[in-house]
Amino acid sequence: MKMSIQQLFRPDVMAMQAYHVADASGYIKLDAMENPYTLPDALRAELGRTLADVALNRYPDPHGGGLKPALKAAFAIPAAADVILGNGSDEIITLITQALARPDAVVLAAEPSFVMYKLNAQFSRMRYVGVPLQADFSLDLPAMLAAIAEHQPAVVFVSYPNNPTGPRFARADVEAILDAAPGLVVVDEAYQAFADDSFMALAGSHERLIVMRTLSKLGLAGLRLGYAAAAPQLIAQLDKVRPPYNINVLTQAAAAFALRHLAVFSAQAAELRAERAGLAATLGAMPQLTVFPSEANFLTVRVPDAPALFAALKQAGILVKNLHGYHALLDNCLRLTVGSPDENRALVAAITTYFA
Numbered sequence: 001m002k003m004s005i006q007q008l009f010r011p012d013v014m015a016m017q018a019y020h021v022a023d024a025s026g027y028i029k030l031d032a033m034e035n036p037y038t039l040p041d042a043l044r045a046e047l048g049r050t051l052a053d054v055a056l057n058r059y060p061d062p063h064g065g066g067l068k069p070a071l072k073a074a075f076a077i078p079a080a081a082d083v084i085l086g087n088g089s090d091e092i093i094t095l096i097t098q099a100l101a102r103p104d105a106v107v108l109a110a111e112p113s114f115v116m117y118k119l120n121a122q123f124s125r126m127r128y129v130g131v132p133l134q135a136d137f138s139l140d141l142p143a144m145l146a147a148i149a150e151h152q153p154a155v156v157f158v159s160y161p162n163n164p165t166g167p168r169f170a171r172a173d174v175e176a177i178l179d180a181a182p183g184l185v186v187v188d189e190a191y192q193a194f195a196d197d198s199f200m201a202l203a204g205s206h207e208r209l210i211v212m213r214t215l216s217k218l219g220l221a222g223l224r225l226g227y228a229a230a231a232p233q234l235i236a237q238l239d240k241v242r243p244p245y246n247i248n249v250l251t252q253a254a255a256a257f258a259l260r261h262l263a264v265f266s267a268q269a270a271e272l273r274a275e276r277a278g279l280a281a282t283l284g285a286m287p288q289l290t291v292f293p294s295e296a297n298f299l300t301v302r303v304p305d306a307p308a309l310f311a312a313l314k315q316a317g318i319l320v321k322n323l324h325g326y327h328a329l330l331d332n333c334l335r336l337t338v339g340s341p342d343e344n345r346a347l348v349a350a351i352t353t354y355f356a
Contacts, residue, residue: 012122019119027319028346030337033163033191033298035219037268037340047257054253062244065252070259071227075213081204082235085247089190089214089226090116093157096186096210097124098241100154108153110139112164112327114188117157129153133329137165137292137300139173145180154183160199161191164323164335166294168195178209184234186210191296193218193269194276203229210234217297219265220258223251272297276338282348283336288355298337306332309354316350 006014022031039047068083077083086092097107097120107121111130121128131147134140148156156177161168178185185208187199192213203211210230215223225247228238258265280299284291290302303309306324313320321335336347 016122019115022319024319027314027317028339028343029319030339030343030347031319031321031335032221033217033296033337034221035217035265035268035272035297036343037219037271040264043261043264047254050257051250051253054249056249058249060245060247060249060252064247065249065256067225067247067252067255067259068227070256072229074259074262075200077200077229078202078204080231081211081229082232083227083229084235084238084242086226086228086242087246088216088224089188089212089228091246092212092226092228092238093117093120093186094123095238095241096155096184097121097126099238100124100184101126102154106151106153107155107157108147108151109157110144110159110162110169112323112330113157113159114163114190126154127151133162133165135329137162137167137329139169141173141176144173144177148177148180148182152182156181156183156185157188158185159188159190160197161195161295163190163296164298164300164321164326164330166292166296166298166300166335168197168295171197174199178206181208184208184210186212186228189213191217193266194273194297195295200229204231207231207233215255215258219268220255223254223258225251225255269297272338275341275344279336279338279344279348283351286351286355289351298335300330300333300335302331302333304332306334309351310334312354313347313350316346316353318347318350320347 064085067085071083093116101124104127106127106129107117108129109117111132118128129147129151131144158174158177160174189198189211192198200211202209210228212228214226280291283289283301288304292300306322310322323330323333323335
């Protein structure tokens with residue numbers, strides 16, 4: 001007898017909704033924390049010549065084709081740390097949960113935070129514990145420490161700065177979590193290019209710390225390259241569950257090219273930080289908006305009616321992220337990616353018109 005679809009698939013998977021990515025065709029795209037700038041023409045031509053020489057008929061170098069030492073040099077990763085590469089930082093989260101999965105093992109994170117922490121706990125059949133942030137989106141450190149003591153998590157994920165809220169948690173609070181956690185602590189620095197602090201200097205010397213980053217927010221989202229640095233004994237275990245050819249040849253070549261021209265992307269990040277400050281000041285002057293502090297390339301704002309403003313912005317040709325309904329702390333919140341000067345002016349004009 002053939003099994004039905006319901007019999008074949010796990011009940012929890014059957015009950016899930018797939019991760020939704022909105023169709024952004026024709027919109028000013030301010031919903032996904034992407035760098036709005038493309039490569040200068042000269043670099044585009046050089047990149048084209050570089051990729052033309054890639055051997056597409058061969059499997060990629062399973063060790064990253066020289067990317068690991070290039071990343072260590074570019075981003076001051078300590079010599080004591082080893083590096084693992086992922087198809088985006090999403091895959092690294094998957095590798096961590098797969099490697100730690102065992103009956104009753106716990107994944108712990110603050111909430112609201114990056115949705116893939118919870119989803120990967122579910123995929124790996126680990127138990128997920130979420131600890132609510134405070135109303136200002138700061139860590140509730142006593143609650144975090146109490147949850148760590150009670151649940152003894154195999155891994156704690158800390159988004160630093162936090163997505164989707166924007167603020168960077170107090171460093172001393174994260175250090176307290178590092179001291180208290182019985183298992184691994186993953187400090188997710190996806191937005192480090194826009195932030196004022198990092199834990200990377202501790203990678204390799206703290207035996208339970210993994211510092212995870214991505215090139216996506218820097219301006220290379222299409223490459224899907226994430227990386228993590230940690231003590232060699234940790235990376236060795238994660239490497240056992242990594243698919244051998246997870247970083248394709250075009251990504252390896254394009255990422256190596258980008259690292260050789262890192263100054264271009266660093267200048268773009270500096271420009272976006274300046275745009276973020278100007279956008280926050282302009283929106284913060286509107287009495288209808290509460291603008292939360294951000295050390296990422298987006299601003300989270302609370303408005304009287306987030307679904308209505310989201311719809312109005314979409315009608316005006318601007319796509320942002322509606323956070324309303326994701327978590328009680330995000331009621332009537334929108335997340336606005338910091339775009340180019342022209343995109344930011346269009347966003348401000350549309351919001352001003354809406355509240356006029």
